[in-house]
Amino acid sequence: MAENEKQAVQAKKDKSKKPGFFARMGKWLRDMKSELKKVQWPTRKQTVNNTLIVIACVIVVGIFIALFDFVAGEAIKLLIGAFKG
Secondary structure: OOHHHHHHHHHHHHHHHOOOHHHHHHHHHHHHHHHHHHOOOOOHHHHHHHHHHHHHHHHHHHHHHHHHHHHHHHHHHHHHHHHHO
16 A cells, blocks of 8 residues: 555544544533633622622723723814814
């Protein structure tokens, strides 16, 4: 047999050894459960603290965006008024 034919036969053998869909899904679920046991989850206090920080940051950024929008809008009105004559 030529080298290419040997590789083709080997590839077919490798495909036939591949586990089925449900076997792969089961392995994936077992692996995921194992990894989730290793996760260090935040405490309730940490979660509440982080949530409050995010809400405060969103409010501050929202105020800056609103302020910039107001100033930019007024500047455009002034420019349009100046060129309108």
